[in-house]
Amino acid sequence: MTGPGSFRAVVASAERLYDQRSIDAAILAMAAKIDIDYGNVDRPLLLTVMQGGLFFAGQLGLVVHQDFEFDYVHASRYRGTQGGGLQWLRQPAVAMAGRHVLLADDILDEGHTLLAIQQHCQAEGAASVRIAVLAHKRHERRAPGIGADYIGLEVPDRYVFGYGMDWNGHGRNLPAIYALDAEA
Numbered sequence: 001m002t003g004p005g006s007f008r009a010v011v012a013s014a015e016r017l018y019d020q021r022s023i024d025a026a027i028l029a030m031a032a033k034i035d036i037d038y039g040n041v042d043r044p045l046l047l048t049v050m051q052g053g054l055f056f057a058g059q060l061g062l063v064v065h066q067d068f069e070f071d072y073v074h075a076s077r078y079r080g081t082q083g084g085g086l087q088w089l090r091q092p093a094v095a096m097a098g099r100h101v102l103l104a105d106d107i108l109d110e111g112h113t114l115l116a117i118q119q120h121c122q123a124e125g126a127a128s129v130r131i132a133v134l135a136h137k138r139h140e141r142r143a144p145g146i147g148a149d150y151i152g153l154e155v156p157d158r159y160v161f162g163y164g165m166d167w168n169g170h171g172r173n174l175p176a177i178y179a180l181d182a183e184a
Contacts, residue, residue, distance in 0.1 A: 007170040014161075014178040018153055023134070023163060023177065026152035027056070030132060031063040033150055034102065037130070038066045044100040047092055049117060050074040051172065052106030052164040056134040056152075060104055068102070069094060077113050086116040097125035106164035107135040107155070111146035118146070135160060135177060158182055 038044050046068040048057035074089035101121050105114055121129045132150035139157040161167040162174035
């Protein structure tokens with residue numbers, strides 16, 4: 001059962017890794033680097049990876065000084081299939097040919113979905129594709145060829161939730177990042 005009572009118990013037993021103040025500071029620091037890197041780019045495109053990237057990309061979009069155009073993608077990997085094929089729930093509506101694209105996502109974990117989205121943007125003719133993630137999970141299971149250009153916070157190799165990341169569909173709107181115990 002994953003109702004409100006069980007979710008409250010999960011939050012109560014989880015470790016709070018980062019509070020709102022820490023998240024805000026990390027996003028501001030990332031925005032400063034992005035402003036430098038995109039300073040001479042005419043109207044770059046910020047693509048939010050839904051659903052997890054919603055809160056992060058929204059806040060990032062408010063603190064960068066560059067005039068980004070905004071769009072979003074929504075994709076997930078087929079679970080339990082060889083190669084983990086990508087299922088598009090929504091492809092970008094904006095043409096990417098010749099555009100400088102910044103993908104904004106909540107977390108870089110293994111990175112299979114993010115890599116597929118990056119490759120899609122490149123195949124559509126994007127001039128460049130960079131990746132900004134709020135959280136970067138520390139482990140060695142990353143898909144070959146994927147990495148983030150802008151990282152807000154490092155998180156341990158545990159199940160994390162809050163600030164866009166969910167626990168069984170709950171907690172995306174928590175203003176902090178939590179981690180479950182390693183045994184959970």
